[in-house]
Amino acid sequence: MMDMAQAEQIFIEEAQDLLQVMETCLLDIEGGDATPADHIAAIFRAAHTIKGSAGLFGFNTVVGFTHSVESVLDKVRDNKLQMDAVLVGLLLDCQQHMAQMIAALSDPGQVVNAAQGTFLLEQLGTYLQAPKDPTPAPVTVPPAAADAWRIDVAYGLDVFRDGMDPVSQLSYLSTIGTLEEVGLQYQFPADFDPESCYLHLQLQLKTSAGKQKIEDVFEFIQESSQVQIQPPLTVVEQLEHTPLQPEKLGQLLVDAGAVTPRELEQVLELQKQQTHSSVGELLVQQGAVPTAVVEAAVNRQAHQEHKRASDFQVLKVEARKLDHLIKLIGEMVTAGSANEVLISQTNNEQLQEAFSSITHLIEQIRDGALSLRMVQIGESFSRLKRIVRDVSRELGKDVELDVVGAETELDKSMVEKLSDPLMHIVRNALDHGIEPVDIRTYRGKPAQGRLKLAAYHEAGAVVIEIQDDGAGLDASRIRAKAEEKGLISSEQALSQEDIYRLIFEPGFSTAAQVTNLSGRGVGMDVVKRNIEELRGQILIDSELGKGTRFRIRLPLTLAIIDGFEVTVGDTHLVLPVNMIQECLEFEHAELVEDRNYLNLRGDVLPFVRLRQLFQLPQPPASRENIVVVQYGRSRAGLVVDTLNGELQAVIKPLAPIFRSTHGISGSTILGSGDVGFILDIPQLIEYACSTESAR
Amino acid sequence: MNHTDLEVNRQQYLTFLLRDECFGISIDTVREIIEYGQLTTVPLMPDFVKGVINLRGDIVPVIDLSIRLGRNALELKNRTCIIILEIPFEGQRVVIGAAVDSVNEVLEIGKEQVEPPPSFGARLKAQFIQGVVNVEQSFVVLLHGDKVLSIEELASLIENVKPEKGRGENV
Numbered sequence: 026m027m028d029m030a031q032a033e034q035i036f037i038e039e040a041q042d043l044l045q046v047m048e049t050c051l052l053d054i055e056g057g058d059a060t061p062a063d064h065i066a067a068i069f070r071a072a073h074t075i076k077g078s079a080g081l082f083g084f085n086t087v088v089g090f091t092h093s094v095e096s097v098l099d100k101v102r103d104n105k106l107q108m109d110a111v112l113v114g115l116l117l118d119c120q121q122h123m124a125q126m127i128a129a130l131s132d133p134g135q136v137v138n139a140a141q142g143t144f145l146l147e148q149l150g151t152y153l154q155a156p157k158d159p160t161p162a163p164v165t166v167p168p169a170a171a172d173a174w175r176i177d178v179a180y181g182l183d184v185f186r187d188g189m190d191p192v193s194q195l196s197y198l199s200t201i202g203t204l205e206e207v208g209l210q211y212q213f214p215a216d217f218d219p220e221s222c223y224l225h226l227q228l229q230l231k232t233s234a235g236k237q238k239i240e241d242v243f244e245f246i247q248e249s250s251q252v253q254i255q256p257p258l259t260v261v262e263q264l265e266h267t268p269l270q271p272e273k274l275g276q277l278l279v280d281a282g283a284v285t286p287r288e289l290e291q292v293l294e295l296q297k298q299q300t301h302s303s304v305g306e307l308l309v310q311q312g313a314v315p316t317a318v319v320e321a322a323v324n325r326q327a328h329q330e331h332k333r334a335s336d337f338q339v340l341k342v343e344a345r346k347l348d349h350l351i352k353l354i355g356e357m358v359t360a361g362s363a364n365e366v367l368i369s370q371t372n373n374e375q376l377q378e379a380f381s382s383i384t385h386l387i388e389q390i391r392d393g394a395l396s397l398r399m400v401q402i403g404e405s406f407s408r409l410k411r412i413v414r415d416v417s418r419e420l421g422k423d424v425e426l427d428v429v430g431a432e433t434e435l436d437k438s439m440v441e442k443l444s445d446p447l448m449h450i451v452r453n454a455l456d457h458g459i460e461p462v463d464i465r466t467y468r469g470k471p472a473q474g475r476l477k478l479a480a481y482h483e484a485g486a487v488v489i490e491i492q493d494d495g496a497g498l499d500a501s502r503i504r505a506k507a508e509e510k511g512l513i514s515s516e517q518a519l520s521q522e523d524i525y526r527l528i529f530e531p532g533f534s535t536a537a538q539v540t541n542l543s544g545r546g547v548g549m550d551v552v553k554r555n556i557e558e559l560r561g562q563i564l565i566d567s568e569l570g571k572g573t574r575f576r577i578r579l580p581l582t583l584a585i586i587d588g589f590e591v592t593v594g595d596t597h598l599v600l601p602v603n604m605i606q607e608c609l610e611f612e613h614a615e616l617v618e619d620r621n622y623l624n625l626r627g628d629v630l631p632f633v634r635l636r637q638l639f640q641l642p643q644p645p646a647s648r649e650n651i652v653v654v655q656y657g658r659s660r661a662g663l664v665v666d667t668l669n670g671e672l673q674a675v676i677k678p679l680a681p682i683f684r685s686t687h688g689i690s691g692s693t694i695l696g697s698g699d700v701g702f703i704l705d706i707p708q709l710i711e712y713a714c715s716t717e718s719a720r
Numbered sequence: 721m722n723h724t725d726l727e728v729n730r731q732q733y734l735t736f737l738l739r740d741e742c743f744g745i746s747i748d749t750v751r752e753i754i755e756y757g758q759l760t761t762v763p764l765m766p767d768f769v770k771g772v773i774n775l776r777g778d779i780v781p782v783i784d785l786s787i788r789l790g791r792n793a794l795e796l797k798n799r800t801c802i803i804i805l806e807i808p809f810e811g812q813r814v815v816i817g818a819a820v821d822s823v824n825e826v827l828e829i830g831k832e833q834v835e836p837p838p839s840f841g842a843r844l845k846a847q848f849i850q851g852v853v854n855v856e857q858s859f860v861v862l863l864h865g866d867k868v869l870s871i872e873e874l875a876s877l878i879e880n881v882k883p884e885k886g887r888g889e890n891v
Contacts, residue, residue, distance in 0.1 A: 689763065
């Protein structure tokens with residue numbers, strides 16, 4: 026028996042997912058990206074499921090409210106109501122109210138605006154009453170035969186001779202159901218033979234038994250006679266309840282009890298000859314099922330296709346299980362490389378070849394397992410869509426949101442931690458960045474502001490950009506403000522970028538007017554801290570009057586990376602392979618005395634001697650190499666002793682006592698069993714810069 | 721009854737040597753003892769961090785317990801070994817190694833035998849010492865494992881070590 030609290034938690038999570046679906050769909054409709062017809066089924070289903078599950082837990086307020094929403098949606102679904110912009114807006118408000126109610130179930134701190142709820146219910150009520158139907162929708166009285174099986178048996182001439190007795194079949198049928206009607210047809214030929222059977226029966230049977238059971242009654246006369254058993258039209262209902270699996274039409278009908286496996290087999294056999302006919306057509310032709318049932322099944326099938334797409338979104342696996350799997354795969358990768366080292370020493374080519382296919386598989390399994398943790402960033406972006414919509418309305422600004430790269434994948438845990446910082450930046454952009462319409466027109470800008478959200482991969486990192494075409498950052502104002510707040514002194518020389526970075530200082534806010542959205546001086550410092558907790562960086566570009574762009578760079582993180590191993594003295598270091606541009610031999614002769622840069626085919630390449638930077642005791646090797654790494658838009662060289670080649674590195678976080686390190690982001694166990702350190706290149710270069718400027 | 725009394729009042733301690741001094745640590749925190757070796761130095765770490773070892777797939781930091789207790793660094797001998805301990809930290813048990821000159825034995829010590837730490841003279845921070853016990857005419861200082869190897873304290877010690885800047889000598 027599942028713990029009630031646990032079940033409740035699952036309900037809450039599920040409801041939140043469904044609300045998310047509702048929101049996304051509604052926003053798509055509002056934004057013109059989809060028609061109501063595309064999404065109404067999904068929206069309805071979401072509301073319906075929430076209502077149903079909430080009912081199980083006795084959350085009556087949720088049930089009551091959602092019921093009204095569902096009723097309106099039902100009307101839309103039945104084309105009795107037009108989903109116009111006003112209704113979409115109302116439904117979005119309802120969605121938000123439902124989200125509040127759901128959140129309040131687990132978080133007592135969440136306030137539910139009851140007045141808002143009442144107001145929304147009234148609004149919904151107007152839709153429900155509008156074309157007030159005095160009578161409930163007429164219940165279509167099914168024709169008498171609708172719930173009865175139609176059985177048509179044209180007995181073969183030899184039935185009596187084979188020892189079969191139609192009467193006993195009839196009496197057996199009446200034990201498994203009620204024979205509603207027995208129609209008799211017979212035609213005696215001129216050469217009447219008393220031992221032959223000329224019977225043709227048309228029966229109507231009401232039963233709960235399946236088709237198979239009915240068919241079994243006629244099992245022994247199948248060869249000699251023609252038996253058609255048509256399911257009642259109510260089998261359509263059965264179809265609705267067949268389990269959700271990707272199925273073929275025939276299988277679907279068998280599952281619903283409308284067709285027996287034997288009939289299906291026959292038809293499939295027939296289909297081999299009549300390849301142009303569909304299974305459905307042939308089944309009707311064979312008299313196995315009425316056309317209506319096949320149509321229903323086809324609909325059901327289409328519905329399943331649809332359903333499968335959304336099932337895909339809600340497949341849930343406990344994070345713990347996934348982490349365990351990934352940990353095991355990490356062990357497998359490590360064990361694999363240990364084996365590889367040993368096998369390469371055997372000079373046994375066959376063994377090496379056999380093992381290389383295992384290595385290949387391990388790589389695929391690794392990538393597959395890691396991708397399980399990856400989610401598209403689009404989900405976070407669509408949450409932002411809502412914020413953009415609501416906030417720009419509240420501020421009376423017209424803002425167009427442009428989303429690029431929503432399919433970019435990111436580790437799930439990162440996506441969760443990113444949502445707050447992204448929200449802050451977007452709110453700030455809308456509030457302080459994009460100007461009110463009159464100012465925009467005055468400045469000769471299009472009245473509609475533009476906010477662009479973009480995500481893409483760049484050299485082993487994920488970059489998220491938030492760009493607005495607003496007022497831009499005013500460096501002199503920021504500076505003045507920072508001086509006033511005592512963050513910097515007036516003599517301090519700061520680059521433009523350094524000045525921009527002041528907005529990340531705690532307690533900094535330039536907004537002259539404090540709105541209820543932002544401008545409270547909390548936010549940007551939290552943003553920076555959150556990003557840094559994810560080992561990311563945040564960069565600002567801005568041009569006064571043109572707009573601002575925030576760029577968030579995040580490592581792909583993850584448990585396992587493709588690495589490149591180098592050694593300096595006894596120390597093994599692993600670099601993310603996708604940050605490496607090239608490796609070359611380090612020529613001392615080419616060096617300018619006491620300068621840490623060299624001439625790389627005409628370009629200046631600054632470099633860092635890792636031996637020096639890490640204060641390693643061993644004397645320098647006679648031959649050194651330089652690894653050219655690219656991070657963001659910068660390049661740098663790292664001077665190392667030997668280059669050892671590529672490997673799959675399972676990242677083991679450093680022990681908690683090493684929470685502050687310089688340029689090392691983790692450790693890994695190499696094939697040899699030695700411990701290697703994984704370099705965090707941007708952090709390493711930053712550290713190198715700081716030691717250099719400290720000289 | 722007697723048996724329970726025994727369990728409540730007696731505790732087992734692993735004793736070990738740092739130079740000539742004998743220390744004891746409750747075996748509750750001790751996971752295993754391994755030979756000293758296969759250490760990988762972690763760049764830019766203070767002296768008391770000896771490095772990390774690969775302990776059957778887990779990467780475990782090793783601390784020079786002698787330096788941690790304010791004495792000179794260990795001199796490696798063939799009896800030098802690493803005591804692997806589990807120290808509670810933020811609701812988890814963190815595995816950490818302590819390098820010592822040699823381990824002696826496991827002693828069962830009754831509570832009544834433990835004397836309070838001397839107010840001075842042990843050349844140790846008072847909060848590290850659980851008590852002192854006299855075993856065969858010599859004193860064994862019983863240590864609080866989770867204080868001596870407090871993860872939080874070690875982490876902030878490492879954080880506060882400013883790597884010396886401007887190493888002049890060029891390669």
